[in-house]
Amino acid sequence: MIKIYHNPRCSKSRIALEILKKSDQPVEVIEYLNNSFTVESLSNIIQQLGITPFDLIRKNESIFIEQFKGKNLSDKQWIKIMVENPKLIQRPIVITNSVACIARDEESLNNLLKGRK
Numbered sequence: 001m002i003k004i005y006h007n008p009r010c011s012k013s014r015i016a017l018e019i020l021k022k023s024d025q026p027v028e029v030i031e032y033l034n035n036s037f038t039v040e041s042l043s044n045i046i047q048q049l050g051i052t053p054f055d056l057i058r059k060n061e062s063i064f065i066e067q068f069k070g071k072n073l074s075d076k077q078w079i080k081i082m083v084e085n086p087k088l089i090q091r092p093i094v095i096t097n098s099v100a101c102i103a104r105d106e107e108s109l110n111n112l113l114k115g116r117k
Contacts, residue, residue, distance in 0.1 A: 005032040005093040016103040023113060035099040037083050045093060048100035053078035057088050065087055
């Protein structure tokens with residue numbers, strides 16, 4: 001089963017979802033703005049992505065610029081901020097088995113589907 005953490009208002013997320021629907025695998029769509037993450041679930045995803053919490057943040061979002069830009073916070077603090085403000089999370093996140101990627105481009109998504117990271 002493939003999971004996609006999806007925002008229907010995001011064009012990159014919509015493109016990724018269309019590609020996934022054309023694959024031969026079942027897809028679970030999670031609209032993360034409506035079904036928010038927990039600290040534990042987001043921590044697990046960050047670990048699967050192999051990145052830091054700060055790397056998952058959308059730094060052009062007004063919430064980030066106005067409230068968090070330039071702050072030196074711990075990984076736990078950044079995760080809590082993203083759980084409280086899911087709009088800050090890069091999208092779409094796609095997970096298959098225990099491998100994950102931020103599928104902002106088709107190449108990343110295709111590599112994930114082929115078992116490469």
